[in-house]
Amino acid sequence: MKKVAVQADHNNPVISIRGLKKAFQDYAVLRGIDLDLYQGENLVVLGRSGTGKSVLIKIISGLLKPDEGMVKVFDQDIAHITEDELQKLRIRIGFSFQNSALYDSMTVRKNLEFPLVRNKRNLTRGEINTAVETVLDAVGLSQTINQMPSELSGGQRKRIGIARTLILNPEIMLYDEPTAGLDPITCIEINDLINEVQQRYNTSSIIITHDLTCAKQTGDRIAMLLDGQFQRTGTFEEVFNTNDSRVKPFYDYNFIE
Amino acid sequence: MDNTQSIPKHPKRLAKFKQSLSDFFFTLYKINQFILRFFREAFVPPFELKEVVRQCYEVGVRSFTLISVTGFIVGVIFTKQSRPSLSQFGAESWLPSLVSIAIMRALAPLVTALIASGKVGSSIGAELGSMRVTEQIDAMEVSGTKPFKYLVCTRVLATTLTIPILSTYTGFVALFGGYLNVTQNEGTTWTTFIQEVFEPLTFTDFVASLIKSIVFGFTIGIVGCYQGYNSNKGTEGVGKAANGAVITAMFLVFIEEVIIVQITGWFR
Numbered sequence: 001m002k003k004v005a006v007q008a009d010h011n012n013p014v015i016s017i018r019g020l021k022k023a024f025q026d027y028a029v030l031r032g033i034d035l036d037l038y039q040g041e042n043l044v045v046l047g048r049s050g051t052g053k054s055v056l057i058k059i060i061s062g063l064l065k066p067d068e069g070m071v072k073v074f075d076q077d078i079a080h081i082t083e084d085e086l087q088k089l090r091i092r093i094g095f096s097f098q099n100s101a102l103y104d105s106m107t108v109r110k111n112l113e114f115p116l117v118r119n120k121r122n123l124t125r126g127e128i129n130t131a132v133e134t135v136l137d138a139v140g141l142s143q144t145i146n147q148m149p150s151e152l153s154g155g156q157r158k159r160i161g162i163a164r165t166l167i168l169n170p171e172i173m174l175y176d177e178p179t180a181g182l183d184p185i186t187c188i189e190i191n192d193l194i195n196e197v198q199q200r201y202n203t204s205s206i207i208i209t210h211d212l213t214c215a216k217q218t219g220d221r222i223a224m225l226l227d228g229q230f231q232r233t234g235t236f237e238e239v240f241n242t243n244d245s246r247v248k249p250f251y252d253y254n255f256i257e
Numbered sequence: 258m259d260n261t262q263s264i265p266k267h268p269k270r271l272a273k274f275k276q277s278l279s280d281f282f283f284t285l286y287k288i289n290q291f292i293l294r295f296f297r298e299a300f301v302p303p304f305e306l307k308e309v310v311r312q313c314y315e316v317g318v319r320s321f322t323l324i325s326v327t328g329f330i331v332g333v334i335f336t337k338q339s340r341p342s343l344s345q346f347g348a349e350s351w352l353p354s355l356v357s358i359a360i361m362r363a364l365a366p367l368v369t370a371l372i373a374s375g376k377v378g379s380s381i382g383a384e385l386g387s388m389r390v391t392e393q394i395d396a397m398e399v400s401g402t403k404p405f406k407y408l409v410c411t412r413v414l415a416t417t418l419t420i421p422i423l424s425t426y427t428g429f430v431a432l433f434g435g436y437l438n439v440t441q442n443e444g445t446t447w448t449t450f451i452q453e454v455f456e457p458l459t460f461t462d463f464v465a466s467l468i469k470s471i472v473f474g475f476t477i478g479i480v481g482c483y484q485g486y487n488s489n490k491g492t493e494g495v496g497k498a499a500n501g502a503v504i505t506a507m508f509l510v511f512i513e514e515v516i517i518v519q520i521t522g523w524f525r
């Protein structure tokens with residue numbers, strides 16, 4: 001599927017981060033993050049291993065608490081809301097985990113139903129089945145419905161993980177390394193899926209990756225995380241049109257002639 | 258003599274001791290929070306009834322065989338070993354009541370709890386530990402579902418409900434073992450044996466036994482869940498959680514046994 005450029009509404013950030021800091025023991029991982037995610041765009045976050053990309057989206061979804069700074073999601077400061085408000089907020093955010101995090105004691109069907117039946121208590125059996133079939137169809141894996149996660153390939157697990165978040169119709173999607181560890185063709189399929197989700201579900205997304213093909217194919221905007229801060233933001237060309245020794249190797253390695 | 262080199266050792270050791278002491282109290286605090294959270298969340302709707310039933314079944318199935326075998330053997334051996342002491346006074350006829358008091362008051366709940374600590378506690382620890390490590394618990398959390406309720410409350414309820422039942426079952430299996438031994442040696446009939454078994458037991462015995470098993474069940478569930486739910490990232494975390502669950506649960510079971518025996522002593 002061809003990427004359709006999105007004209008993001010820059011007056012309307014769905015996520016807004018200012019001066020975010022996070023340290024583990026003595027090690028400062030995030031050292032003053034400023035970031036806006038605008039309605040409808042795909043924002044790619046690039047960065048080396050261990051720079052705190054996963055930490056960033058875990059803070060956005062309330063799994064980790066920030067040390068300092070402000071993180072607003074839909075104009076709510078996630079560090080200062082009640083459990084109930086956080087829970088309501090989380091339903092609007094889809095989180096695709098780096099290792100898929102499928103519930104390995106449940107079939108694919110049960111995996112997909114799990115968040116649905118617990119958040120919408122008054123659905124009929126028929127409505128639940130329809131919802132499950134719809135998202136499975138959206139990720140192109142209808143045939144796996146009765147399989148266990150251990151029987152799926154890495155790429156399939158990623159897709160089911162994405163389907164499990166789509167079932168709640170999220171407005172924001174957070175993808176943690178959606179293409180890591182997959183072969184190039186599966187990568188392209190996942191990239192297409194991300195773009196498809198963006199259009200079909202009208203989501204705003206943060207896509208974490210160190211795969212530049214993925215960044216190029218899915219990103220409307222790229223942000224480069226270096227030394228705990230976003231040093232370069234812009235389109236793909238803008239970010240990599242530089243001689244910065246911390247940025248260039250990234251590009252060179254990904255596109256070896 | 259110059260022994261300056263040995264001087265810094267003591268402050269260091271002291272600091273280490275202080276550190277481990279404060280770690281210990283911090284852990285106590287965290288376990289306390291964990292237990293309080295269980296009571297806060299377990300009894301508010303929506304209930305995960307289906308999952309509780311499934312977990313009860315798991316607890317029962319996991320320990321059933323081992324408990325049956327152990328219970329039976331304990332019954333036979335205890336009876337066999339007690340006979341010589343009684344026969345010194347020509348009091349073999351007291352054997353059924355002695356066996357019944359020992360089994361119903363002490364052995365059945367204790368043996369069941371120890372076996373369940375090993376079988377059930379470790380598997381709860383490992384299961385939740387691996388769910389923590391592979392971020393499945395985080396995944397539940399971010400999808401707006403309540404993992405504590407679904408994973409912890411259901412398992413603790415299941416052990417608290419099932420272990421008393423298993424305990425009663427162990428008691429009867431052990432008595433049956435005792436009966437086989439008695440009938441073989443003294444030729445006592447089943448009816449006489451049962452009569453003599455229930456004669457010395459009071460209502461307090463049953464209540465105390467029941468309370469004991471409930472406390473043991475709750476302990477095994479809470480300890481297993483606490484270890485698993487709070488396990489460290491990394492695969493070794495899973496092993497540690499399973500191991501820690503068994504050791505801590507067994508240790509606590511013994512301590513609780515002593516305390517409860519003391520307390521019920523006052524009511525006799």
Ligand SMILES: Nc1ncnc2c1ncn2[C@@H]1O[C@H](COP(=O)(O)OP(=O)(O)OP(=O)(O)O)[C@@H](O)[C@H]1O
Binds near residue numbers: 029047049052053054
């Ligand atoms: N819960 C935690 N406790 C302690 N340290 C942590 C924790 N989570 C992350 N860290 C540390 O924070 C740093 C950043 O971790 P993070 O997982 O965000 O990296 P990443 O950018 O996602 O890397 P990768 O590309 O390998 O996934 C690491 O050094 C890690 O050790």
Ligand SMILES: [Mg+2]
Binds near residue numbers: 053054098176
């Ligand atoms: Mg990561």
